[in-house]
Amino acid sequence: MAHNFVRPFLFEHLDVRGACVHLGDVWQALQARRGYAPPVARLLGEMAAVTALIAANLKQPGRMSFQLQGQGPVRLLVLDCDEQLRLRGMARADAGVAEATVPDLLGHGQLALTLDSVGMRQPYQSLVPLDGDSIAGIFEHYLERSEQLPARLFLMADGSAAAGLFLQKLPDADRRDPDGWRRVQILAETVRAEELGGLTTLQLLGRLFPEEDIRLFDPRPVTYHCPEDWGKVESMLRSLGRDECEAVLREHGEIHIHDEICGHDYRFDAGRVAELFGRDRHV
Structure with missing residues (x-):
């Protein structure tokens, strides 16, 4: 069993x-x-x-x-x-x-x-x-x-x-x-x-x-069942907006999100944030 x-x-x-x-x-x-x-x-x-x-x-x-x-x-x-x-x-x-x-x-x-x-x-x-x-x-x-x-x-x-x-x-x-x-x-x-x-x-x-x-x-x-969910985290960051994300980057050097219930850590450096929002600020 x-x-x-x-x-x-x-x-x-x-x-x-x-x-x-x-x-x-x-x-x-x-x-x-x-x-x-x-x-x-x-x-x-x-x-x-x-x-x-x-x-x-x-x-x-x-x-x-x-x-x-x-x-x-x-x-x-x-x-x-x-x-x-x-x-x-x-x-x-x-x-x-x-x-x-x-x-x-x-x-x-x-x-x-x-x-x-x-x-x-x-x-x-x-x-x-x-x-x-x-x-x-x-x-x-x-x-x-x-x-x-x-x-x-x-x-x-x-x-x-x-x-x-x-x-x-x-x-x-x-x-x-x-x-x-x-x-x-x-x-x-x-x-x-x-x-x-x-x-x-x-x-x-x-x-x-x-x-x-x-x-x-x-x-x-x-x-x-507690898989990583990068898509959900990326959607959350998009909802915050590029300006807010870049402000966090300037202050901390990265965006670090800890999923307390599953124990996963999600880290975004400047390159990943730029990729997330696209090269054009107006996209």
């Missing part, structure tokens, strides 16, 4: 659905060369896992972005994923962030969702306050408010993997089995981080829910 996937499942007789996510080299690529302190990397990895889980439910082409903005030492977490489960993201934090509780790391803030799908006149945006003592708790609160359905999340992230288990109570659950949702939650709460990161979906569900009848669906691959 691929090391980067979201795999949905359904409790056949309970009207409870779920999914497992595992990010191996995708998670390693997302944090490569960033130098995040361990607490920052852990928060970003857990948020990467839950973003992939939620994006797996996108029904049409589009892009979903989550921004967790806080006033603590971890000021910003950004994860972006499309319907093909192509993931990218970044964190912004103070230097040398030490281990602390999630509320202390994030402080007061908000979770923002932006959804931009084909056919939408403008992107949909939603804001909720940070309510929860973990990334899992924050997103459980978000899901219950946005979908009006109770959900549970169990997440982990270390240097090699980010993974998670998602459970959601569907509308007919109490009619199908009045004790089913409670029972599933109690069993899921026994999960350990090393099991989330180290077991296959089949092994994990078999360990947690040995008495339940579960239907597994095919896994969906997750990829890290």
